[in-house]
Amino acid sequence: MSLFKRLFKVGQSQAHAVVDKFEDPIRMTEQGIRDLKKDLLEAMTSLAEVKGIAIRTRKDSENNKKIAADYERKAMLLLQKIQNNEMDAQDAERIATEALSKKENHANEAVRLAQEAERHEQMANKLQSNVSKVKSSITTYENDLITLKARAKTAASTKKINKQLANVDSSGTIAMLEKMKAKVEEDESLSQAYGEIASADRSVDDEINAALESGQKVAASDSLLELKKKMGIT
Template identity: 30%
Template sequence: MFELFKRVKTVVSSELHALIDKAEDPIHMIDQYMRDMNKEIVEAEKATAKIMGEEKLLGRKVDDTKKLIETRQTQAVEALKSNREDLAKRALEDKNNLTKELQQLEDLHTNALQQVVELKEKLKVMKNEFREMELKRNSLKARAEAARVKTSINRSLSNSNTASAKKGFERMEEKVLREEAEAETSEDLQIMNKSLDQELKELAGKSEVDLELERLKEQLQEEEKKSS
């Protein structure tokens, strides 16, 4: 009954750590082993309950047989008192048969009790081992998940696409910097152009004033000549 459980426990105890390095999905395999172990525990519980039921039934039969033996003894005495020797003899014969049957029932009951004790002890051990394996399963599942994440990250870092994306990013960054530089240069040129225009306008403005000034001078000179 417990052979499969022993085999499963052996695999879980000695080979479960190696599953991480194999091609199988370790988490899937661990869960399958735990399901197998749990199935064995359920079957063991059913077998134990069945033997316990038989033990109780045998116990009742032992008690009933003992009472019936006492009854036959009493009936044999009463038959003799009533001068029914033949009936007393039949009661004693049945008593003897019941005594032999009682011996067999007691042997069966004793054997059943031993089986119940053994099954309960094995069931206790199985459940303890299952809890131990369950803790190992949780630990190994966490390790397996961590290993997968680490592998995924390492693959991403070593992937050529990632390197290409990085180069593309750097290229776009350089392009943005170039565009910013061009914008700054354009702005500087615009400021320079504005300054030139302003200077030219100022120069043109100064020329008009000079011309006006010359005209005023000439006008004054003419007025002086007339007055003289």
């Protein structure tokens, strides 16, 4: 699967995610991030290799330039020997010609290597751009994953609460409360009735006792008067 297909897969999994299936897009996103990191590692390895080739090729080109310049310098020295009568002209020109031939070969090789180094550098720049894109994508999807996990946790909690509320029997609860209310009112009425009965009982006893005490007092008063009469006390 190509990098862009995997990116599309991750984006699609998030776009079509629903609350009841949050766990699936989370797994898909995590897998997409792992794939991206694998691609990033491969891209960075390729980038390092291409850059290494470009650096070596550029150095070889510069080295061939130096060698070409050195052969040219040697050819000039041979010609100077002819001018100074230090060497046979025919031999000096022959050797100088060979030096110039080598100089030309190294100069051409320097040009070829420079062009090759430029191609490798251009390829390295493209790979560097891809590496930067993959890094950016990984950062983006890791941030999205954090958000998605938070949403999933919130959704799960909300779902649990709503499910508990949905299972509550409101009519049964109201009926139970009404029954408790009736029971309390019944107990209160009975308590009041017993209180009135107790109060009524106490009142009758009090009246009886009062009446008896009053009769005793009347009888005692009559006896006293009768005794006084016998004794002639007025």
